[in-house]
Amino acid sequence: MQTAWNGYGTDRVFLGYRCRAAFAIECRDLDALEPFLVAAVEAGANQVEGVDFDVRSKPELRSQAREKAVRVARAKAELYAAAAGVGLGQVVHVEDVDPESVGAGRYRSHSDAGSVTEADLAPGSVVVSAAVVLGFAIAAS
Numbered sequence: 001m002q003t004a005w006n007g008y009g010t011d012r013v014f015l016g017y018r019c020r021a022a023f024a025i026e027c028r029d030l031d032a033l034e035p036f037l038v039a040a041v042e043a044g045a046n047q048v049e050g051v052d053f054d055v056r057s058k059p060e061l062r063s064q065a066r067e068k069a070v071r072v073a074r075a076k077a078e079l080y081a082a083a084a085g086v087g088l089g090q091v092v093h094v095e096d097v098d099p100e101s102v103g104a105g106r107y108r109s110h111s112d113a114g115s116v117t118e119a120d121l122a123p124g125s126v127v128v129s130a131a132v133v134l135g136f137a138i139a140a141s
Contacts (some may be wrong), residue, residue, distance in 0.1 A: 022049075041136045055126045065130035073134045087138070095135030 004015040027033050037048065055061065079090040 010067035053126055055128065058128055061128040062130055065128055066132060069130045070134065073132055077134065077136050081126045081136070081138070087140070089137030089139035091134055092137050093133070095133040097133060099129045099131050 002018045002020070004018045006013045006015050008101050023135070025036070027036060030122075064111075
């Protein structure tokens with residue numbers, strides 16, 4: 001609940017109160033989603049902040065993505081070490097990066113996800129990604 005005013009200073013007039021109710025709805029039947037949104041608007045909802053799609057098997061898919069991110073990070077490190085003329089030693093640092101957090105976009109290339117493709121936005125498709133920062137020792141040659 002929030003007070004509503006019109007104007008500023010001495011011209012300010014109290015209009016009353018504004019009330020806002022927000023809901024998060026989980027719909028597992030995608031065919032029912034559109035009729036549900038139409039009914040919500042017809043019932044008086046005047047703002048839909050977003051519709052997100054997700055998958056139930058996200059923990060398993062995220063694990064697979066993390067394993068792939070580690071393989072890709074190791075391959076990159078091997079490439080850099082070879083270019084620098086040194087050997088790649090053991091892993092000395094592992095940092096999991098939450099790809100859904102703000103600022104994690106800079107780590108996107110540490111998974112093998114690459115850039116977003118048309119398939120990522122296709123119906124029935126949900127992107128599940130992972131990112132990792134690995135630190136390696138330099139091996140004595």
